[in-house]
Amino acid sequence: MLSSILILICAIVFPGLIxxxxxxxxxxxxxxxxxxxxxxxxxxxKGSIFSTTTSIIFQVAPVINILVLIIAALFIPFTNKxxxxxxxxxxxxxxxxxxxxxxxxxxxxxxxxxxGFEGMGANRExxxxxxxxxxxxxxxxxxxxxxxxxSLAEMFTTFNLDSSSSILFVVLSCYILLQFSLxxxxxxxxDDPKTHLELTMIHEVMVLDNSGFDMALVxxxxxxKFSIFGGIIANVVLIxxxxxxxxxxxxxxxxxIIFAITIGVLESFRARLKMIYNSQFVLTIxxxxxxxxxxxxxxxxxx
Amino acid sequence: xxxxxYLVAVVFIGLILLLRSKNLMHGAVYxxxxxxxxxxxxxxxxxxxxxxxxFNYDSISxxxxxxxxxxxxxxxxxxxxxxxxxxxxxxxxSIHNAVYIGFNAALMGVYLSSRYGMLWAFVEATTLxxxxxxxxxxxxxxxxxxxxxIFACSISITLAFVGILFLSxxxxxxxxxxxxxxxxxxxxxxxxxxxxxAAFVFILVGFSVKMGxxxxxxxxxxxxxxxPSPISGLFSSVVLNxxxxxxxxxxxxxxxxxxxxxxxxxxxxxxxxxLFFAAAYLMRIKNCKRMYAYSSMEHAGLVLIxxxxxxxxxxxxxxxxxxxxxxxxxxxxxVGQMIRINGGNKTEIRGYFYQNPIGGLILLFGSIGIMAMxxxxxFISELLIFKELMxxxxxxxxxxxxxxxxxxxxxxxxxxxxxxxxPPNPNNLSNLKGKPIEYVLQxxxxxxxxxxxxxxxxxxxxxxxxxxx
Amino acid sequence: xxxxxxLLFAVSILYFSISVNIKRYIFLLxxxxxxxxxxxxxxxxxxxxxxxxFIAVETLVFKGILIPVYLLNISKRNKITNIxxxxxxxxxxxxxxxxxTISVFIITIILGNLLKNDFIKIKYLSTAITAVIMGLIFxxxxxxxxxxxxxxxxxxxxxxxxxxxxxxxxxxxxxxAILLDLFVSVLVLGIFFNKLTYHFHDDSSDVLSSLxx
Numbered sequence: 001m002l003s004s005i006l007i008l009i010c011a012i013v014f015p016g017l018i019x020x021x022x023x024x025x026x027x028x029x030x031x032x033x034x035x036x037x038x039x040x041x042x043x044x045x046k047g048s049i050f051s052t053t054t055s056i057i058f059q060v061a062p063v064i065n066i067l068v069l070i071i072a073a074l075f076i077p078f079t080n081k082x083x084x085x086x087x088x089x090x091x092x093x094x095x096x097x098x099x100x101x102x103x104x105x106x107x108x109x110x111x112x113x114x115x116g117f118e119g120m121g122a123n124r125e126x127x128x129x130x131x132x133x134x135x136x137x138x139x140x141x142x143x144x145x146x147x148x149x150x151s152l153a154e155m156f157t158t159f160n161l162d163s164s165s166s167i168l169f170v171v172l173s174c175y176i177l178l179q180f181s182l183x184x185x186x187x188x189x190x191d192d193p194k195t196h197l198e199l200t201m202i203h204e205v206m207v208l209d210n211s212g213f214d215m216a217l218v219x220x221x222x223x224x225k226f227s228i229f230g231g232i233i234a235n236v237v238l239i240x241x242x243x244x245x246x247x248x249x250x251x252x253x254x255x256x257i258i259f260a261i262t263i264g265v266l267e268s269f270r271a272r273l274k275m276i277y278n279s280q281f282v283l284t285i286x287x288x289x290x291x292x293x294x295x296x297x298x299x300x301x302x303x
Numbered sequence: 304x305x306x307x308x309y310l311v312a313v314v315f316i317g318l319i320l321l322l323r324s325k326n327l328m329h330g331a332v333y334x335x336x337x338x339x340x341x342x343x344x345x346x347x348x349x350x351x352x353x354x355x356x357x358f359n360y361d362s363i364s365x366x367x368x369x370x371x372x373x374x375x376x377x378x379x380x381x382x383x384x385x386x387x388x389x390x391x392x393x394x395x396x397s398i399h400n401a402v403y404i405g406f407n408a409a410l411m412g413v414y415l416s417s418r419y420g421m422l423w424a425f426v427e428a429t430t431l432x433x434x435x436x437x438x439x440x441x442x443x444x445x446x447x448x449x450x451x452x453i454f455a456c457s458i459s460i461t462l463a464f465v466g467i468l469f470l471s472x473x474x475x476x477x478x479x480x481x482x483x484x485x486x487x488x489x490x491x492x493x494x495x496x497x498x499x500x501a502a503f504v505f506i507l508v509g510f511s512v513k514m515g516x517x518x519x520x521x522x523x524x525x526x527x528x529x530x531p532s533p534i535s536g537l538f539s540s541v542v543l544n545x546x547x548x549x550x551x552x553x554x555x556x557x558x559x560x561x562x563x564x565x566x567x568x569x570x571x572x573x574x575x576x577x578l579f580f581a582a583a584y585l586m587r588i589k590n591c592k593r594m595y596a597y598s599s600m601e602h603a604g605l606v607l608i609x610x611x612x613x614x615x616x617x618x619x620x621x622x623x624x625x626x627x628x629x630x631x632x633x634x635x636x637x638v639g640q641m642i643r644i645n646g647g648n649k650t651e652i653r654g655y656f657y658q659n660p661i662g663g664l665i666l667l668f669g670s671i672g673i674m675a676m677x678x679x680x681x682f683i684s685e686l687l688i689f690k691e692l693m694x695x696x697x698x699x700x701x702x703x704x705x706x707x708x709x710x711x712x713x714x715x716x717x718x719x720x721x722x723x724x725x726p727p728n729p730n731n732l733s734n735l736k737g738k739p740i741e742y743v744l745q746x747x748x749x750x751x752x753x754x755x756x757x758x759x760x761x762x763x764x765x766x767x768x769x770x771x772x
Numbered sequence: 773x774x775x776x777x778x779l780l781f782a783v784s785i786l787y788f789s790i791s792v793n794i795k796r797y798i799f800l801l802x803x804x805x806x807x808x809x810x811x812x813x814x815x816x817x818x819x820x821x822x823x824x825x826f827i828a829v830e831t832l833v834f835k836g837i838l839i840p841v842y843l844l845n846i847s848k849r850n851k852i853t854n855i856x857x858x859x860x861x862x863x864x865x866x867x868x869x870x871x872x873t874i875s876v877f878i879i880t881i882i883l884g885n886l887l888k889n890d891f892i893k894i895k896y897l898s899t900a901i902t903a904v905i906m907g908l909i910f911x912x913x914x915x916x917x918x919x920x921x922x923x924x925x926x927x928x929x930x931x932x933x934x935x936x937x938x939x940x941x942x943x944x945x946x947x948x949a950i951l952l953d954l955f956v957s958v959l960v961l962g963i964f965f966n967k968l969t970y971h972f973h974d975d976s977s978d979v980l981s982s983l984x985x
Contacts, residue, residue, distance in 0.1 A: 164773060164774075164775050164776070165775065167773070167776060168775055168776045168779055171776060172779065172783075277790070277792075277866070279867055280789075280790045280866035280867040280870060281790060283867060283870045283871070284786050284787065284789070284790050284866075284870055287786045287870045287873065287874050288783050288786060290874050290877075290878075291779065291782045291783060291786065291874065291877055292779060294877060294878065294881050295775060295778070295779045295782070295895065297881075298881060298885070298894060298895055298898075299775055299895070420944055420948050423948065424948060424951060427951070427952065427955055431955065434964070438964075443971055443972070443982070444982050444983060446964075446967060446968060446971055447980045447982060447983055448983055449964060450964055450965075450968050450980065451980065451983075453960055453964055454920065454924070454960070457924065457955075457956055457960055458908070458911070458924065458927065460952070461904075461927055461928065461931055461952065462904075464931055464948070464949070464952060465904060465931060465934065468931075468934050468935060468937075468938055471938050472889075472891065472892050472938055475891040475892070475938065476889055476891060495887075495889075497887055498887065525983045528983065529983075
């Protein structure tokens with residue numbers, strides 16, 4: 001439960017931190033860290049307008065998205081001390097599919113609108129999600145292989161750095177998770193949240209028709225998603241040392257902040273890829289995960 | 304003695320780079336070649352002497368070394384005429400002659416080395432020196448061919464090295480720490496066949512570029528096309544032998560193990576496809592040098608087929624290689640002369656017989672010889688191949704080979720008759736004449752081939768028989 | 773630790789597949805050279821210090837520094853920056869190359885495991901064979917001479933890694949592999965590649981098609 005609360009807290013500062021970092025690197029003074037939340041509160045006060053062509057799916061999708069993300073956040077354990085609020089054998093599968101479910105609803109709500117642009121965005125989002133999916137599964141599979149457990153909490157409890165394959169896992173999984181979170185939450189280099197041309201947008205174009213309250217939910221969802229991935233990375237890093245609880249909490253928050261700043265820095269120095277190269281870039285991340293998994297399989301003599 | 308040979312080679316390379324006169328340079332090359340012939344005589348006297356660490360004077364290596372020493376001398380004579388006609392710069396001749404000696408030394412190393420690592424390193428050295436020899440005429444098209452040759456050679460040599468690494472894995476499994484050919488043969492039955500199979504495929508592909516066989520034949524043909532004719536002659540004789548040796552050393556060691564039949568299949572496929580590719584490419588040929596280059600490819604294919612036929616086949620393969628080397632190099636020397644007389648034109652040569660009757664006769668008899676018609680020595684080896692194929696009842700293979708050979712005969716004959724007896728091409732007329740020394744040497748090579756074709760020389764047979772025992 | 777470096781080597785092959793920028797390719801080459809240096813340092817603990825020093829100098833100086841710097845100079849001189857500038861470049865190539873790389877890696881790992889023995893390290897061998905095969909594929913599908921050279925050096929690196937896999941018992945094989953590297957760097961790069969880029973100012977291999985039957 002502790003980690004879920006921490007993730008929710010971090011999610012509050014996450015979008016603001018990224019924006020501030022980007023502003024600083026481009027030489028602007030930038031908005032306040034809380035600016036994204038002012039926007040969200042402004043939107044929450046408003047009502048929603050629904051297009052007459054849409055059905056019930058369009059109306060429930062943002063709510064479902066935010067709900068599954070909150071439930072997913074409940075799965076994350078806090079290092080090896082506290083298990084997640086929900087934990088059982090094989091829960092990592094449910095965790096991954098909850099993330100996918102939220103995405104699925106956003107995609108079908110975009111298709112529900114019937115707009116050409118939104119269909120295009122949904123198409124791209126589905127493709128990239130499909131291509132990146134193996135990466136997260138390979139990370140989880142490697143974790144299962146290394147620990148012999150199938151519950152997220154148990155995995156983090158039994159994981160240790162004794163073998164060379166675990167070092168290998170920590171290094172590469174951090175990299176893969178960083179890229180994974182960038183792709184999943186539609187940031188650079190795949191998608192530019194600042195872009196204003198519908199043809200090149202991916203995620204933003206899918207929520208063109210959402211307004212008011214729904215739009216606010218989508219914004220919260222994005223922040224939450226980042227925070228969840230940051231939480232996983234923080235966990236992977238934190239199990240390397242045995243520390244007192246208060247230090248671990250501090251480091252958890254610190255890693256989340258560093259994660260946000262890293263994303264900001266990466267985005268400042270990166271340009272968006274050409275659309276044609278996106279799929280191969282995404283596939284490379286999955287490829288790295290597959291290669292890592294195979295190598296661990298080889299080192300652990302499971303072949 | 305072998306170390307003395309390499310010392311002498313280094314001294315001569317240094318000497319040639321220091322000399323400032325073309326004639327002196329050629330003189331140095333001749334002296335080196337004569338010393339090399341002396342070295343080969345020494346090898347004959349010390350046959351099967353294996354006290355030297357990295358070298359081994361068995362019959363195969365001595366036979367090939369003998370061919371190299373003779374052909375190298377003749378090629379050097381032809382090169383002197385070639386460069387005099389082209390009026391080359393002193394620097395070009397100096398580099399060429401120095402590298403030429405290095406090329407000889409590298410080939411000698413390929414023939415005499417007693418372990419795979421050494422053999423591979425010397426093959427690499429032949430690429431290095433050979434490419435420099437090809438890059439004689441500094442033209443764009445030559446650069447293109449050299450680039451392709453170097454690139455493909457480097458890749459295939461790397462692949463051959465991968466094969467040797469696989470072989471070393473197989474050797475390590477039985478605690479063998481050196482890859483000498485005798486040790487490999489003694490321990491052949493103990494090795495893991497899967498690693499050996501992988502090694503054989505890579506070695507075959509890797510050395511095929513030197514042999515001019517499938518799959519890497521293209522660059523070899525290009526190289527023979529653009530190189531000076533004396534060098535082309537060496538490429539289709541002694542370099543082909545070197546590539547063959549790289550494959551044969553492996554085959555020799557493991558032909559009696561469980562992978563023997565499998566290797567035979569692979570070689571048969573490689574040989575027949577080489578033959579057919581040669582036939583197919585020959586159909587639309589215009590360039591006379593490329594034509595003879597493809598003819599070398601045909602013989603490489605036949606040799607690979609012959610290798611699969613047991614002891615008689617191996618005898619036939621070595622005879623074939625010997626006669627191909629003698630005849631083909633002689634033909635290339637004559638072709639060089641023909642191109643020179645036709646003003647550098649390679650494609651539209653007509654009526655050569657009227658321009659130069661002696662050269663025309665040499666070309667005619669040489670070409671008939673290279674088509675394995677009696678009295679050429681190639682006739683005997685091809686007869687042996689066909690006899691063995693029929694005795695072993697490989698009828699389909701006999702038919703396939705016959706078909707390919709008939710196509711090649713037809714194409715070659717048509718092209719040669721056009722070159723010799725059609726009315727001369729007025730664009731190609733020039734007043735150049737051949738040099739008597741060239742005719743003498745070419746007729747010598749032709750005569751050697753015919754001599755061995757008519758009188759079955761017991762010495763040669765004994766040498767090869769000792770090699771394949 | 774050597775597993776991590778070998779894994780990074782495999783990952784660098786993946787990045788070779790999707791690169792379009794010559795600078796990126798050259799950077800990856802240098803990266804591979806340094807990785808080979810680290811792998812050799814860790815992996816070859818049974819060899820003599822002299823031999824290890826020789827290998828270290830070869831990998832770090834030649835593969836890690838000299839060859840990349842040289843290639844960088846050549847590409848600058850000939851203004852070769854991006855392989856997309858060439859005709860006939862297929863844009864989706866990287867996607868299929870990634871799939872090919874992963875497939876080759878899976879196949880080699882399975883094959884290597886079937887042939888397992890005590891004298892060879894499968895992780896070295898499968899990564900090395902992947903590098904060799906992918907290098908060959910890069911050469912076949914690209915039409916840029918610079919990329920041909922770079923792919924060839926990838927093959928070289930793979931072969932070097934393979935020599936390391938069997939090298940503890942047979943040090944002469946590693947020395948031969950080094951010989952191959954020197955040969956390539958001096959001959960292929962130094963002499964003829966230099967001449968070629970000097971004579972033909974276009975980097976596409978289309979200029980090399982005047983030889984015909």
